[in-house]
Every structure is written in C-alpha cells, then in structure tokens.
Amino acid sequence: RKEVEQDPGPFNVPEGATVAFNCTYSNSASQSFFWYRQDCRKEPKLLMSVYSSGNEDGRFTAQLNRASQYISLLIRDSKLSDSATYLCVVNTRSQGNLIFGKGTKLSVKP
Amino acid sequence: DAGVIQSPRHEVTEMGQEVTLRCKPISGHNSLFWYRQTMMRGLELLIYFNNNVPIDDSGMPEDRFSAKMPNASFSTLKIQPSEPRDSAVYFCASSFPAGSNYGYTFGSGTRLTVV
Numbered sequence: 001r002k003e004v005e006q007d008p009g010p011f012n013v014p015e016g017a018t019v020a021f022n023c024t025y026s027n028s029a030s031q032s033f034f035w036y037r038q039d040c041r042k043e044p045k046l047l048m049s050v051y052s053s054g055n056e057d058g059r060f061t062a063q064l065n066r067a068s069q070y071i072s073l074l075i076r077d078s079k080l081s082d083s084a085t086y087l088c089v090v091n092t093r094s095q096g097n098l099i100f101g102k103g104t105k106l107s108v109k110p
Numbered sequence: 111d112a113g114v115i116q117s118p119r120h121e122v123t124e125m126g127q128e129v130t131l132r133c134k135p136i137s138g139h140n141s142l143f144w145y146r147q148t149m150m151r152g153l154e155l156l157i158y159f160n161n162n163v164p165i166d167d168s169g170m171p172e173d174r175f176s177a178k179m180p181n182a183s184f185s186t187l188k189i190q191p192s193e194p195r196d197s198a199v200y201f202c203a204s205s206f207p208a209g210s211n212y213g214y215t216f217g218s219g220t221r222l223t224v225v
Contacts, residue, residue: 034213043216102152
C-alpha cells in the first residue's frame with residue numbers, strides 16, 4: 001500500500017462550485033499533515049497545514065480523521081485561479097521528511 | 111528573502127555526462143531536501159540534510175547519484191554518469207527543523223533532460 005494515496009482526477013468543475021479532495025495515508029504514527037498546491041511547470045507551494053480539529057483559510061477547509069487515516073480538502077466558490085494540482089503531504093517519520101501524494105488535478109471552467 | 115534558489119533552471123545533456131545541480135536554501139533553515147518529480151512516480155525524496163549532515167539517503171537511486179552540503183548555504187546534487195531515465199524535474203526544498211510542524215519551501219526546480 002502506498003504511503004499517501006490520492007485520486008489523480010482530473011476534477012473538472014464550473015466556477016462557483018464546491019469541490020472536495022480526499023487522501024489516505026498508511027502510517028498511523030504520522031504526525032504532521034499538509035496540503036500543497038502545484039501549478040503547471042512550477043514548484044509545489046504550501047497551501048495549508050491540517051490540524052486535528054480541522055481548520056479553515058478563507059474558501060479552503062481541511063479536515064483530519066486520525067482513526068480512518070484520512071485527510072480532506074474542501075474548496076468553496078471555486079475560482080478559475082484554483083486550477084492546479086493539489087498534493088496531500090504527510091510527515092511519516094520522527095525525523096520529519098515529508099511524503100507527498102501524487103496529487104489531484106483540479107480544472108475550474110468558466 | 112529570495113527563497114530557495116536553484117540553478118540551472120534547465121539542463122540538457124548527453125548520456126554519460128556529469129550533471130551538477132545547485133541549491134541555496136533559505137537563510138536560517140537548517141533542513142534541506144532534494145526531490146525528483148516525474149509524471150509516473152510523482153515527487154520522490156532523494157536525500158535530506160539536517161544541519162549540513164545527511165540523514166536519509168535511502169531514496170538516492172544508485173551510486174551514480176551523490177549529494178553534498180559543505181555549509182549551511184549551499185548544496186549540490188551530482189549525477190555521474192547521467193542516463194536518459196534520469197530526465198525529470200529536480201527540486202530542492204528547505205525548512206526549519208525536520209520533524210517540526212513546518213512545511214517546506216521549494217525552489218523553482220531544475221528541469222533535466224538527458225538525451
């Protein structure tokens with residue numbers, strides 16, 4: 001089983017839609033969780049950390065379910081500029097190197 | 111801060127040649143990571159350093175790959191000899207101590223093509 005698994009998509013949604021991405025991780029000892037965003041031919045950039053209680057940043061909401069080893073990202077009121085690949089990221093070792101999922105591609109259409 | 115700086119941005123080389131990729135981390139970050147990204151395999155960790163010391167190089171594909179960090183502000187990833195299957199985007203990233211809740215900051219990457 002892969003350490004971090006995501007649906008590769010693509011998710012094609014109209015502007016204004018709400019879209020949710022899911023991610024599962026295999027190591028129950030994982031401690032830190034993140035969502036990164038990667039635009040085409042660019043480097044990954046940190047979108048937000050994911051906290052146990054769930055957290056929100058504007059139109060973005062992240063949730064963590066440790067029991068199910070599951071992370072989610074919800075984007076409300078999608079914008080054209082949200083089109084990108086969203087990477088689920090997990091810290092699986094105490095030393096701290098991050099493990100990246102392969103990403104879910106989102107395309108927001110006018 | 112200028113962020114993580116990588117050079118060159120693009121590299122095209124012939125099979126068998128030596129390739130050296132360079133990275134300058136963000137000042138004050140004491141962890142540095144080298145990743146490789148391909149369509150098939152996604153982002154793969156090659157090696158990372160804490161305080162200039164290599165901690166985990168289990169992701170380095172084979173002996174043709176080597177990485178050094180002679181000081182806190184500079185790291186290199188060398189491939190010798192290069193092969194077509196090494197073609198990928200190589201990212202360097204830095205962060206505050208590995209194991210903390212900080213994410214990484216990535217450089218713009220080096221797009222390597224081996225022909």
